[in-house]
Amino acid sequence: MSRTWDLRSDTATVPTADMLSAMVSAPVGDDVLGEDPTVNELERMVAQLCGHEAALFCASSTMANQLAIRTHLRNPPESMLCHWDSHVFKYESGGTSLHSQAQMIPIKPAMNLTVDDIKGHFVQGNMLGHRAPTHLVALENTMSGVVMPVADVREIGHFARDMGAVVHMDGSRLWNAAKGEDELHEYAMLVDSLSLCLSKGMGCPVGALLVGSRAFVDKARHFRKAFGGGWRQAGILAAAGIYAINNIWPTMPATHALAKRLAQGLESLGCVLALPVDTNMVLIDIAKSAAISTVELSDALRSRGVIWGAVYEGSYLRLVLHHQIDDECVDIILATASQLLASNK
Numbered sequence: 001m002s003r004t005w006d007l008r009s010d011t012a013t014v015p016t017a018d019m020l021s022a023m024v025s026a027p028v029g030d031d032v033l034g035e036d037p038t039v040n041e042l043e044r045m046v047a048q049l050c051g052h053e054a055a056l057f058c059a060s061s062t063m064a065n066q067l068a069i070r071t072h073l074r075n076p077p078e079s080m081l082c083h084w085d086s087h088v089f090k091y092e093s094g095g096t097s098l099h100s101q102a103q104m105i106p107i108k109p110a111m112n113l114t115v116d117d118i119k120g121h122f123v124q125g126n127m128l129g130h131r132a133p134t135h136l137v138a139l140e141n142t143m144s145g146v147v148m149p150v151a152d153v154r155e156i157g158h159f160a161r162d163m164g165a166v167v168h169m170d171g172s173r174l175w176n177a178a179k180g181e182d183e184l185h186e187y188a189m190l191v192d193s194l195s196l197c198l199s200k201g202m203g204c205p206v207g208a209l210l211v212g213s214r215a216f217v218d219k220a221r222h223f224r225k226a227f228g229g230g231w232r233q234a235g236i237l238a239a240a241g242i243y244a245i246n247n248i249w250p251t252m253p254a255t256h257a258l259a260k261r262l263a264q265g266l267e268s269l270g271c272v273l274a275l276p277v278d279t280n281m282v283l284i285d286i287a288k289s290a291a292i293s294t295v296e297l298s299d300a301l302r303s304r305g306v307i308w309g310a311v312y313e314g315s316y317l318r319l320v321l322h323h324q325i326d327d328e329c330v331d332i333i334l335a336t337a338s339q340l341l342a343s344n345k
């Protein structure tokens, strides 16, 4: 077996030779003292791209999201509204309860959260001490690869602000949702803070940015240190981020086109998709795709170098594409699936 491809997540990307050489040659200093020039450059670059005052380079998106929540929710007990399937609700180790002493109120919308979903769950006042007033709305974009429309984010932002609340966006995959700098800027300006991941699809070994106002980022920087997240010569990692924004982000439209080709090929073989393929993820509804045994296919693909998606919520098979998945990989998947179908007839 000569090559392997990993479709379990876009976290599977590994640094390229060019990214590694950018890292090796980066000027560095002590970031805890604010003296790492490459970290400072990355933070400036991302804040500017987003149209916000400041950005903070963090070890992970979980850290960036949790810092955002802790910084926004200054008066426990408060509540935060979020999607029932969001990363902040399900997969951040209960961090919101631990760090922010806040109640999370999960909402199950038809697809993405809309302003009506938020209005329906928003807690205004504490109802004679019975309830935790909502101060934060947490959005996620993309979510399972589906893009949240700008108009929905705008409406939610207006409503939240009218109610005296703030909006954070887990934009770990906003690079995928936004088609270029203008759209990234547009989304970013509609929220009070956002996180952007560098190790999902962007190919960096580590890193995420938290973006917001100067006062917000200063406070988050304080919490980052308290969380043990102050780091020293982090410029070698920031250099990977700068490289990724300039060189890997522009490859995403090609990845999305490849995801569509894979999805259409699988559909033509009898697979049923659980969600639209807006960006880099293909979600297969396992129960409805009985024509193809996803287990058999997974075994056959493994022997051909393809580590095929992860089962998600027990019912979906999630295939995640990124810049290190190519046409050859998609050809292998579709050929293997069609051989399997033919041999099972």
Ligand SMILES: Cc1ncc(COP(=O)(O)O)c(C=O)c1O
Binding pocket: 059, 060, 061, 062, 063, 087, 088, 140, 170, 172, 173, 197, 199, 208
């Ligand atoms: C939408 C989303 N947000 C946040 C995270 C957390 O990222 P990290 O692993 O960098 O903490 C993930 C991880 O997969 C994610 O998918």
